[in-house]
Amino acid sequence: MEERELVEYFRAQIREDPDVASAVAAIRSLLEFLKRDQSETILGLRENMTKAIQRLEETDSSVAVSSGGELFLRFISLTSLEHPDLSQCKNVMIERGELFLKKISLSRGKVGKLCHTFIKDGAKILTHSSSRVVLKVLENAAADNKRFTVYVTESQPDSAGKLMAQKLHNLNIPVTVVLDAAVGYIMEKVDLVIVGAEGVVESGGVINKIGTYQMAVCSKAHNKPFYVVAESFKFVRLYPLNQQDVPDRFKYKADILKTVKDLNQEHPMIDYTPPSLITLLFTDLGVLTPSAVSDELIKLYL
Amino acid sequence: MADSDGRQVDGVNHATGKIYRLKLFFNNEGKELTKEEKQRLRKEKKQHKKNKKDDKGPPEKEKEKEKASVPAPSKPATQSPAHKAAPAPVHASESAAAAEKPAKSKAELRAERRARQDSERTSKQGKKEGGQQSASSKPKATPNELQPVVKRLPEHVQVDDPAALKKLAKKLERQQVRQIHSCDLPIVPLRSDYGYKVSLFSHLHQYSRKSPPTLQISIPATVIHPSIVRLGLQYSQGIIAGSNARSVALLHTFKQVIQDYSTPPNEELSRDLVNKLSPYISFLSQCRPLSASMGNAIKYIKKEISNIPSQCKEEEAKGKLQACIDSYINEKIILASEAISKYAIEKISDGDVILVYGCSSLVNHILCKAFEKQRKFRVIVVDSRPRLEGREALRRLVKKGIRCTYVLISALSYILPEVSKVFLGAHALLANGYVMSRVGTSQIALVAKAYNVPVLVCCETYKFCERVQTDSFVSNELDDPDDLIVTRNGKSHLENWQTVKSLGLLNLVYDVTPPDFVDLVITDLGMIPCTSVPVVLRVKNVDQ
Numbered sequence: 001m002e003e004r005e006l007v008e009y010f011r012a013q014i015r016e017d018p019d020v021a022s023a024v025a026a027i028r029s030l031l032e033f034l035k036r037d038q039s040e041t042i043l044g045l046r047e048n049m050t051k052a053i054q055r056l057e058e059t060d061s062s063v064a065v066s067s068g069g070e071l072f073l074r075f076i077s078l079t080s081l082e083h084p085d086l087s088q089c090k091n092v093m094i095e096r097g098e099l100f101l102k103k104i105s106l107s108r109g110k111v112g113k114l115c116h117t118f119i120k121d122g123a124k125i126l127t128h129s130s131s132r133v134v135l136k137v138l139e140n141a142a143a144d145n146k147r148f149t150v151y152v153t154e155s156q157p158d159s160a161g162k163l164m165a166q167k168l169h170n171l172n173i174p175v176t177v178v179l180d181a182a183v184g185y186i187m188e189k190v191d192l193v194i195v196g197a198e199g200v201v202e203s204g205g206v207i208n209k210i211g212t213y214q215m216a217v218c219s220k221a222h223n224k225p226f227y228v229v230a231e232s233f234k235f236v237r238l239y240p241l242n243q244q245d246v247p248d249r250f251k252y253k254a255d256i257l258k259t260v261k262d263l264n265q266e267h268p269m270i271d272y273t274p275p276s277l278i279t280l281l282f283t284d285l286g287v288l289t290p291s292a293v294s295d296e297l298i299k300l301y302l
Numbered sequence: 303m304a305d306s307d308g309r310q311v312d313g314v315n316h317a318t319g320k321i322y323r324l325k326l327f328f329n330n331e332g333k334e335l336t337k338e339e340k341q342r343l344r345k346e347k348k349q350h351k352k353n354k355k356d357d358k359g360p361p362e363k364e365k366e367k368e369k370a371s372v373p374a375p376s377k378p379a380t381q382s383p384a385h386k387a388a389p390a391p392v393h394a395s396e397s398a399a400a401a402e403k404p405a406k407s408k409a410e411l412r413a414e415r416r417a418r419q420d421s422e423r424t425s426k427q428g429k430k431e432g433g434q435q436s437a438s439s440k441p442k443a444t445p446n447e448l449q450p451v452v453k454r455l456p457e458h459v460q461v462d463d464p465a466a467l468k469k470l471a472k473k474l475e476r477q478q479v480r481q482i483h484s485c486d487l488p489i490v491p492l493r494s495d496y497g498y499k500v501s502l503f504s505h506l507h508q509y510s511r512k513s514p515p516t517l518q519i520s521i522p523a524t525v526i527h528p529s530i531v532r533l534g535l536q537y538s539q540g541i542i543a544g545s546n547a548r549s550v551a552l553l554h555t556f557k558q559v560i561q562d563y564s565t566p567p568n569e570e571l572s573r574d575l576v577n578k579l580s581p582y583i584s585f586l587s588q589c590r591p592l593s594a595s596m597g598n599a600i601k602y603i604k605k606e607i608s609n610i611p612s613q614c615k616e617e618e619a620k621g622k623l624q625a626c627i628d629s630y631i632n633e634k635i636i637l638a639s640e641a642i643s644k645y646a647i648e649k650i651s652d653g654d655v656i657l658v659y660g661c662s663s664l665v666n667h668i669l670c671k672a673f674e675k676q677r678k679f680r681v682i683v684v685d686s687r688p689r690l691e692g693r694e695a696l697r698r699l700v701k702k703g704i705r706c707t708y709v710l711i712s713a714l715s716y717i718l719p720e721v722s723k724v725f726l727g728a729h730a731l732l733a734n735g736y737v738m739s740r741v742g743t744s745q746i747a748l749v750a751k752a753y754n755v756p757v758l759v760c761c762e763t764y765k766f767c768e769r770v771q772t773d774s775f776v777s778n779e780l781d782d783p784d785d786l787i788v789t790r791n792g793k794s795h796l797e798n799w800q801t802v803k804s805l806g807l808l809n810l811v812y813d814v815t816p817p818d819f820v821d822l823v824i825t826d827l828g829m830i831p832c833t834s835v836p837v838v839l840r841v842k843n844v845d846q
Contacts, residue, residue: 202829202830202831203821203822203831204831237828239822239829241649241723241756241758241821241822242754242756245649275831276818291831291833291834294830294831294833294834294837295834295837298827298830298834298837298838298841
């Protein structure tokens with residue numbers, strides 16, 4: 001399969017189903033790539049996969065694609081250890097790949113089921129930008145006949161918050177859009193903060209749309225719980241020490257990385273929230289404290 | 303408490319001690335046990351121990367009752383020949399185990415022991431009212447019941463408790479008496495404390511460098527191998543310092559010991575060698591308390607030795623052990639530092655200002671490697687008295703060509719706004735995520751946290767230890783207080799500190815840093831948060 005075809009397939013996936021997580025779309029494309037792959041040896045197969053993942057990362061520079069790709073690669077390496085014969089290996093890989101894909105497609109539902117019980121009746125929730133997982137959680141809570149109001153930040157520069165507000169409006173949930181600068185102002189009114197994540201790092205911190213760190217610091221100052229909802233395929237083997245330590249390839253959009261020379265003039269799209277500011281993480285592996293994330297990662301990767 | 307031979311024999315209130323003494327007496331009578339008999343004895347001992355553990359509750363009461371009745375009939379027991387005669391059984395299990403032993407020894411020794419236990423118990427009861435010594439007696443009972451991962455409080459930590467000191471003395475003696483039957487001199491001397499100890503740390507030993515333990519050893523030191531004596535001296539004089547250096551030196555010395563070892567007839571290498579090593583380890587811990595890394599290395603060696611199959615020939619076994627030790631050093635120390643450098647270099651970016659404290663072999667290695675990889679950074683070395691180890695680190699880094707600044711720890715808050723990262727070494731990583739390192743480390747971490755500077759701790763996994771500690775008082779090391787005396791312009795003001803009754807000099811060696819101050823721990827397994835140390839320990843235990 002040509003790299004061009006791969007990218008096309010990936011983009012098509014996202015177009016057809018805007019609700020799908022980008023990591024799931026990436027893994028689906030990689031699986032398709034695997035099926036159509038013509039290499040003769042396992043080593044060749046792995047090389048092709050690595051190149052394919054790199055290509056996908058260049059298309060969509062989000063952390064989720066990177067983590068999904070790495071997980072898929074790791075899972076393939078494990079399979080290739082058990083079955084040294086290529087054709088047999090490939091069949092097993094494809095079968096397991098389908099299973100894996102099915103499992104992670106269900107993960108959003110699992111997170112939603114776990115988290116909505118933490119939303120009490122009459123709660124006021126603050127969220128940031130547009131996250132499909134948070135939407136699922138709020139959907140589940142609304143279906144449970146709970147009454148709550150939501151405040152969404154506008155989340156510039158792409159105004160994704162307005163999109164979120166629209167979706168919530170369609171679910172008949174009372175929603176208010178606030179300015180990014182008004183987070184400190186609104187914090188005393190809200191009961192809890194729920195945000196999504198693009199990536200969950202080894203320390204238990206999260207990488208998310210820019211403005212999340214600010215919200216976390218404010219909620220810590222006001223002693224409000226700060227919850228993060230993320231699926232397990234977003235766990236990534238990074239360990240940033242501070243904002244500067246997050247690699248550039250995640251901070252900016254893929255096309256900007258390719259065209260712009262001086263990144264100091266560009267504004268980063270994500271920021272890093274350290275684990276000390278996060279109360280709990282809701283994942284399909286369960287409800288975790290930030291320190292437990294490392295435990296899960298060790299189990300996944302070691 | 304002397305038996306008929308006039309030799310001091312201990313009485314300890316549990317199965318092994320009792321049976322040990324009986325065995326000793328048996329040996330003394332000139333009967334040579336063959337290998338098979340010894341194995342059978344061992345099996346019986348194990349069975350005995352198991353049974354004793356099962357009925358630990360009732361027998362305590364049983365013993366009390368029988369104590370009153372037994373001493374009377376057993377005392378007049380005459381010197382009957384080596385034969386099974388049982389006028390006074392204590393436990394059915396005990397008598398079964400001791401079936402082969404001469405009755406005279408059993409009865410008489412039991413009587414003596416019971417009398418002594420009585421006196422010990424009453425004195426212990428009096429002590430227990432005080433309340434603080436319960437820890438010293440508890441550890442003896444608990445290790446058998448709890449899982450092997452729980453480490454009991456080492457006896458040498460209870461310095462201000464005379465009962466514990468007595469126990470330690472007995473333990474040392476027991477180890478020697480096992481080896482040499484005729485010699486009366488103490489082979490592993492008990493070092494005496496020096497000078498006034500600050501009350502908070504009075505439970506720790508404080509030795510003077512001017513009185514090394516080797517002064518009290520008899521010549522020729524047939525029980526302690528000469529290279530162990532040399533190693534102990536090097537430890538106590540501070541010639542070998544730093545946890546990696548100490549562990550490597552220890553392992554090399556053990557290689558020498560194994561090389562020179564020859565199995566005595568009718569003994570198994572796997573058991574005898576472990577017994578031979580125990581007095582060496584006691585001696586070394588008298589010279590300088592063992593570090594966590596040394597403890598783990600010793601545990602590994604003992605496990606390897608006891609895993610040697612009995613049919614293995616001696617030369618083959620020795621070769622295997624030497625290879626094991628070599629591979630341990632290679633994997634856990636040398637290759638680990640390569641892996642850690644690889645991860646750490648990712649965290650060093652161009653333009654960084656890195657702060658290091660003291661002299662950690664691992665951190666120096668990382669910085670040298672990063673410099674070789676053409677990273678542009680400069681280093682600030684923080685140093686503190688009395689060891690002034692930072693000078694050694696400074697020397698090594700400057701030799702490489704790295705730009706360095708040198709400050710004393712009192713200038714820390716002045717220099718920290720310039721710093722972008724702090725790299726610290728560790729002596730041990732405790733199971734609750736606390737970092738045990740050279741005194742001053744927690745201060746650096748605290749101030750760095752206040753300035754929001756990331757703190758990275760670099761530590762190999764063999765230094766992870768299962769102990770839990772939340773403060774620096776409960777288990778630490780006190781160095782020679784005379785080190786704090788400084789001579790300036792020909793005057794040393796603290797020279798006569800011992801004459802001033804209210805003055806105490808405190809020279810602490812280690813302190814513990816809580817995990818909230820540490821942002822990242824770099825180990826050979828990867829980069830983990832400080833709270834994941836128990837996960838690594840669990841993974842390691844599963845591996846073994």
